[in-house]
Amino acid sequence: MNQNKSKASKRFQWILFAVTLGLLAYFCISDNNLATLVNSLPSLNYFWLFGAGICLVTNWIMDSLVIRNLVSMAYRMDFGLRRAFKVTMVGQYFNSVTPYAVAGQPMQLIALTRQGVSSGVALSTLVRKYLVYQTTITLYSLAVILIKYQFFRNQIQGFMALAFIGFLAQAAIVVLLLLFTRSPKFTTKMIQGVVWVLTKLHIVKKPEETKAKVKDQLEFYIENNKVMLGDRRTRVKIYGYTLLQLTALFSVPFFIYKAFHNPGAPIVDMVAAQSFVTMISSYTPLPGAAGAAEGSFLMIFQIFFRQDIIRQAMLLWRLITYYSCIIVGAFFAGLGSKSEKLRRENGEEQNRNEPAGENNPGEQTAENGGI
Numbered sequence: 001m002n003q004n005k006s007k008a009s010k011r012f013q014w015i016l017f018a019v020t021l022g023l024l025a026y027f028c029i030s031d032n033n034l035a036t037l038v039n040s041l042p043s044l045n046y047f048w049l050f051g052a053g054i055c056l057v058t059n060w061i062m063d064s065l066v067i068r069n070l071v072s073m074a075y076r077m078d079f080g081l082r083r084a085f086k087v088t089m090v091g092q093y094f095n096s097v098t099p100y101a102v103a104g105q106p107m108q109l110i111a112l113t114r115q116g117v118s119s120g121v122a123l124s125t126l127v128r129k130y131l132v133y134q135t136t137i138t139l140y141s142l143a144v145i146l147i148k149y150q151f152f153r154n155q156i157q158g159f160m161a162l163a164f165i166g167f168l169a170q171a172a173i174v175v176l177l178l179l180f181t182r183s184p185k186f187t188t189k190m191i192q193g194v195v196w197v198l199t200k201l202h203i204v205k206k207p208e209e210t211k212a213k214v215k216d217q218l219e220f221y222i223e224n225n226k227v228m229l230g231d232r233r234t235r236v237k238i239y240g241y242t243l244l245q246l247t248a249l250f251s252v253p254f255f256i257y258k259a260f261h262n263p264g265a266p267i268v269d270m271v272a273a274q275s276f277v278t279m280i281s282s283y284t285p286l287p288g289a290a291g292a293a294e295g296s297f298l299m300i301f302q303i304f305f306r307q308d309i310i311r312q313a314m315l316l317w318r319l320i321t322y323y324s325c326i327i328v329g330a331f332f333a334g335l336g337s338k339s340e341k342l343r344r345e346n347g348e349e350q351n352r353n354e355p356a357g358e359n360n361p362g363e364q365t366a367e368n369g370g371i
Helices: 002-043 046-075 081-097 104-114 119-155 159-182 184-200 207-230 232-250 252-259 267-281 292-301 310-329
Strands: none
Touching: 002 081, 002 310, 046 081, 046 119, 046 232, 046 252, 046 310, 081 104, 081 310, 104 119, 119 159, 119 232, 119 267, 159 184, 159 267, 184 207, 232 252, 232 267, 252 267, 252 310, 267 292, 292 310
C-alpha cells in the first residue's frame, strides 16, 4: 500500500515538473519573449528590480500570515509560519496553472489536512480567507475607481466600462460569500442542489450520507466564523495583512517602471493602474488569465511607459508576478509526507472538526515542521 502511494506521489511530482517546464518553455519561445527580455537586462537598474522582487515576496508572506492567524485562532495555538508558507505556495502554483485558478483552494485544503489540520478547520480557514481577500480587493477597487476615475477616463477612452464590469464581478462574489456565511438556509439549499446534480451525474453515490456530512461541515463553518467575528483583533490583523498583500503586489509595476530609469509617475497612479489590470483580467478562463493580463497591461500602462519599452516591461512584470509563482511554487506543490493530527497540550488528539474550546487550559503550540 505504501509502495503504491510512493509511486503515485512520484508520478504526481513528474506531472508538476512537466507542467512547469511546459509553461516556462511557452513563455520563452512565444513571440521571442526570452530574447526580448535578455536584450533589456543590461540597461535595467537592479536596485529597483530587486524592490519588485521584495514586493512579490511580501505578497507571499502576507498571505501566509493570514493562513497562520486563521488556523491559530481555530486551534488556540501557534501554527508555524513555515507551514503556512507552504500552503500559500501550493495555492500560488495551482492558481497559476489552472483555468479560473480552480485548483488552488482544493490543493491548499489537501496541504492543510496533510499537515494535521482537520478538514473542518482547513475548509473554514480557506473559505474565510477567500471572503477576506474578495472583500478587501472589492473595497480596494471601489476606492481606486472613486479616486482615479477622472484620470483614467481622460487617458483611455471607453476603459472605465471594462473596469466597472470587473468591479461588479468582484462585488457579486462577495455578496454570494456573505450569503454563504450569513444565510444557512440559502447555503443549505444551494448545497443540496449541487449534491442533487452530482447524484444525477453519478458522481455522488450516497446522496443522503453526503448531505449529512456537508451539513455538519457547514454548521461547523458557521460556528467557527462566529468565533472569528467575535475576535476583533485577529479580524483587524488579517484584513490588514490582506491590504498590505494587495498593495505590495500592485506596486510591482512601479518598481519595474523605475528599473527602466523612468522619472515621474506617482506610485499611487501605478498601484491604481495595476488594480484595474487585475479587475479586468481576473475572470479570463485561462491559466494565469493568459492574454487578458498581457493585453490589459499594455493598454493601461501605455499611459506611463514609452512605446519602445512597454513590451519589455510587460514581460518582466509577467515573469515576476506570474511565472515566479510557478517556479517557486513547484518546489512546494508535491504531496509530501502526512503529519499527525494537531494535538492538544495534554496529548489528546484533536480529531474532531471543531477547534479547541475556551475550556482548554493554557496555550497550545504546534510543531513548526519543515516545509
